[in-house]
Amino acid sequence: MTREKIIQLVNQIFIEQFEIEPDQLTPEKRIFEDLALDSLDIVDLVTGLQQKFSIPLRENKDILEIRTLNDIYVLFEKLAAEHPDIIAKLNQDP
Template identity: 40%
Template sequence: MNKEVIIDKINNFLIDEFEVESEDISPEANLKETLELDSLDFVDLVVAIEANFSIKLIGEDFVGVVTLEDFYNLIERKLS
């Protein structure tokens, strides 16, 4: 799966499932501050990622993940 497909899938479920405004989505968007995702949202996000990409995420995977670009890269790494 290429990065464009990963980005598209993630962006779509952020909009559909987390009600993030499409204009707020950019690679440099801060997950907590800009997208306003809280700890419960992160749990739901992990479930959505696992369902959509068939990968397993753990807490340590999120160390250093601050922006949406960091998150895209994390998923890309896990899929490779």
């Protein structure tokens, strides 16, 4: 899966679920401070990422370390390498 595809899928969650304008979604943005998400939103972000990528995340320790949007992109680049079967299915979607 390309980084561009990962950015597209992650950003969709921020746009649709958190109603953030697309032009706000640049990699350096901090999730709490810049994008104004809070602890309840993080629960929904994890749920949204699980649904979008079909990868279980609740027990994933790395997800606790994300601070910026780029941290999420990088995490999913790593997860894409670990879950090639799931990612192959996602790649078939338009």
